[in-house]
Amino acid sequence: MDTLIKLLREKNCKITPQRIAIYHALNDSKEHPNAEAIYKKLAPAYPTISLATVYKSLELFSELGLVQVINIGENSFRYDSNTTSHPHVVCNICQRVEDLDNEFFQHLSERVESLCDYKIKNQQLCFYGTCANCIV
């Protein structure tokens, strides 16, 4: 919450109602929304907000390490205010995206490094299937 305010202040970025609204919209959501979805969610309360501002704010948040960008193979990017490295599970039917928290997956990069000559910095793990609601 106030991580945002603190970090914006530290980095000499202006604290604007738009940035606060965009960050809160993302942080309050478990849906891993894309820019368009955040924009539509805010439109009723912020009728003059623009999609460009949403994009610009999300890019800033991403640079500040406040959000992570995820791509589940759609043609748009989704955002997650949980910036820890964690796998995502995607339902092929309802497109729901859920977080998976497990320390087990944190150590995969070590195994990757033992298999190739890369120095691994981060990872994106995405599992696709059918969620409990969509299994008939």
Place this chain on the structure above:
Amino acid sequence: MDTLIKLLREKNCKITPQRIAIYHALNDSKEHPNAEAIYKKLAPAYPTISLATVYKSLELFSELGLVQVINIGENSFRYDSNTTSHPHVVCNICQRVEDLDNEFFQHLSERVESLCDYKIKNQQLCFYGTCANCIV
């Protein structure tokens, strides 16, 4: 190679020079090219080929299970004629994408299923870091 011909014939799809060229361009490459890159690679030898044809062919190949679509967090899709489930390693500096083949990663989906209520069908594992050439 002739998997393509055989499969197109089986599915009553026409065997055209464009489809053959596009599949071979992908299959001969280790670069995990996107549609644009394949198009540019073919342009000298096939001056009248169109980008739309490249997209349509790649979509067909993907439906036929001849190629897999991968997304490494760019704003375009890349293609891989290796259709087995395998992790990719991406160099953050030179954007090189390499395959990693190791049975260990095949069994992650079982662990995911034990952690959530999804029936997992496939997975996309992407590790980001610095390749041997780019480590100075």
Place this chain on the structure above:
DNA sequence: GTACTTGCAAATATTTTGCAGTTAC
């Protein structure tokens, strides 16, 4: 011969950019 395919051009979708006006501080 005919159904499928190609290639063009136009449409659509997503994201970025330029810039004039506005706002945080």
Place this chain on the structure above:
DNA sequence: GTAACTGCAAAATATTTGCAAGTAC
């Protein structure tokens, strides 16, 4: 007061679609 930010419109980028002409079989 000023540098940063917003919101609009236009541009850039990636992908899809409609359709007339061409091609595989």
